[in-house]
Amino acid sequence: MDQNRKDRLEGAGWRVGNAEDFLELTPEEAAFVELKLALARFLRDVRVQQGWTQAQTAKRLGSSQSRFAKMEAADASVSVDLLVKSLLGLGATREQVGEVIARAA
Amino acid sequence: MDQNRKDRLEGAGWRVGNAEDFLELTPEEAAFVELKLALARFLRDVRVQQGWTQAQTAKRLGSSQSRFAKMEAADASVSVDLLVKSLLGLGATREQVGEVIARAA
């Protein structure tokens, strides 16, 4: 978010911060959701890169469009296991998965 | 395993290989179990490094000695979520977790 937008929102009575502040997560919990978000973003990138739809990709993985949408959204009902298995199933390497976890914003 | 031992075992009628060969896993499945094993080894390393017992560490994490033993053994009943949450709970960083996944043998 750029600083202007932040200022405008705060001027209007909003608090602007990250998930940790807003939901009052512990540092570990925050690190965990960031990790999940990083995997979810990578999953979307891989799919879009290939020019596939959610439905196509889900079928390929033996899953459903709705669940795949939840994966990309890092929904609370989606495990890291599922994200990692899906990424590996789409051809990502263990090295790539590790890098994404280690270096993602 | 060194080559001598491999030869001796194979001479005695054993097949020697990795989990992928033995259990006939697909490459993705093999990558996934390797990833889990890497996290499990790291978890043990972190604990031992601190000079803690499984029971102490489990209590710290709100878990039990038996489940923690299964974590270190990368038991099938243990999820990557649990391994990652435990590592973060013991003070490991997201970067370390990623590195372990990316670079482990």
Added chain:
DNA sequence: GACGACTATGTCGGATCGGACATATCATGT
């Protein structure tokens, strides 16, 4: 603004996971 293709959200039943307990195995000291 209706249609179609794609994505997002809510829910459910069956499957898997996790803490706990009991018990077994292993290591070390006496």
Added chain:
DNA sequence: ACATGATATGTCCGATCCGACATAGTCGTC
């Protein structure tokens, strides 16, 4: 050999997860 502390293994049941379906929202094209 026995005791003690630590780790490993098996099982149970409540909690969570996942595929599936239904349906709602979004976006572009006509």
